[in-house]
Amino acid sequence: MGCYIERVVCEREVTHDAKELIPDPAMRRRMSRVVKMGVMTAVECMGGVEHIDRLDTLVTATGWGCLADSERFLRTLIVEREQLLNPTPFIQSTFNTVGGQVALLRHNHCYNVTYVHRGHSFEDALLDARLRMLDGDGKEVLVGAFDEQTPSQHRIMGRMGLFRRVQDGEGAVFVKLTTTQRDGVVAELTTLDFPTEPLDETSCRARYATTDRTALVWNDYAEAGCYPTASAHAFARAVRMLSAEVPEVVVYHSYMGSTPTVIVVRWVGSLV
Amino acid sequence: MEKLIEELKQHLIEELNLEDITPADIDAEAPLFGDGLGLDSIDALEIILILEKNYGVRLANSAEAKPVFYSVKTLAEYVMQHRQ
Numbered sequence: 001m002g003c004y005i006e007r008v009v010c011e012r013e014v015t016h017d018a019k020e021l022i023p024d025p026a027m028r029r030r031m032s033r034v035v036k037m038g039v040m041t042a043v044e045c046m047g048g049v050e051h052i053d054r055l056d057t058l059v060t061a062t063g064w065g066c067l068a069d070s071e072r073f074l075r076t077l078i079v080e081r082e083q084l085l086n087p088t089p090f091i092q093s094t095f096n097t098v099g100g101q102v103a104l105l106r107h108n109h110c111y112n113v114t115y116v117h118r119g120h121s122f123e124d125a126l127l128d129a130r131l132r133m134l135d136g137d138g139k140e141v142l143v144g145a146f147d148e149q150t151p152s153q154h155r156i157m158g159r160m161g162l163f164r165r166v167q168d169g170e171g172a173v174f175v176k177l178t179t180t181q182r183d184g185v186v187a188e189l190t191t192l193d194f195p196t197e198p199l200d201e202t203s204c205r206a207r208y209a210t211t212d213r214t215a216l217v218w219n220d221y222a223e224a225g226c227y228p229t230a231s232a233h234a235f236a237r238a239v240r241m242l243s244a245e246v247p248e249v250v251v252y253h254s255y256m257g258s259t260p261t262v263i264v265v266r267w268v269g270s271l272v
Numbered sequence: 273m274e275k276l277i278e279e280l281k282q283h284l285i286e287e288l289n290l291e292d293i294t295p296a297d298i299d300a301e302a303p304l305f306g307d308g309l310g311l312d313s314i315d316a317l318e319i320i321l322i323l324e325k326n327y328g329v330r331l332a333n334s335a336e337a338k339p340v341f342y343s344v345k346t347l348a349e350y351v352m353q354h355r356q
Contacts, residue, residue: 025291026310026312030314084324084325086317086318091314
């Protein structure tokens with residue numbers, strides 16, 4: 001069973017207005033920045049809110065979750081001495097808020113799971129989606145990843161020296177997958193692996209590249225900076241790189257030296 | 273009373289993050305829930321906090337909530353009577 005990529009959208013590629021993508025004003029006004037960013041990217045990826053009806057699998061990934069709402073809730077907890085707590089930041093601070101809000105837009109009660117697995121959350125979400133597709137349970141699948149920066153997170157992680165060599169980052173990426181190689185499919189996800197030890201570029205190429213024109217995307221933080229689900233941005237970049245000249249791209253990622261992950265995408269034109 | 277009504281409208285807009293709405297757009301006598309501003313039960317909890325934080329007003333029992341929360345005007349009247 002194939003795993004085909006129909007569309008990949010990053011938060012900066014969202015062209016439609018929030019009111020169009022999230023028509024319910026009550027939902028919109030309660031959403032924090034990251035929730036709005038995630039939901040808008042998801043709906044843009046689906047090509048419009050009404051297409052959410054088609055989904056049978058919705059898997060989201062985040063390393064940090066809704067940080068701003070969590071901070072707001074915790075700050076109120078301290079300032080108000082555990083009294084007079086606003087319900088909205090608490091409700092919206094859970095990791096699965098983006099997945100939940102996407103489903104609520106159209107009351108789609110399909111399989112809806114969120115992975116919070118630090119630097120490989122996105123890859124674990126992809127793995128779950130892929131397994132559902134292999135089992136025949138997932139035919140129209142949306143997988144997404146999101147994380148947000150906040151001033152406190154930036155300050156704390158900066159003091160730990162984590163941004164000496166890379167820029168702090170944030171972003172949202174959603175990918176529409178399908179089991180059918182139909183019109184509009186842009187690539188195939190051929191490999192998703194979790195090597196047990198770090199690889200260098202030569203061994204990575206030797207293990208995963210199937211052509212001599214295969215390109216490598218290596219711990220790429222150039223587009224959106226460094227954050228737990230930055231590999232989703234690297235994945236999006238890899239899909240955009242595919243062409244007759246670059247028929248395959250291997251994405252190697254190891255967030256802050258954590259468990260490495262490898263995603264291989266192949267240009268569908270090369271299969272014909 | 274008028275000043276309090278304007279203040280409450282401002283609190284509602286800020287705390288409930290009401291988009292594209294100014295105090296002038298809110299009819300003080302129109303229902304807050306359902307047809308009027310279209311608020312819901314989560315907003316009701318936020319309004320309870322607005323009253324308590326800003327005016328020290330606490331609803332004595334939940335049966336009072338429905339008539340008190342009917343409109344901005346009924347909220348203002350309740351605050352006038354019970355503010356500390």
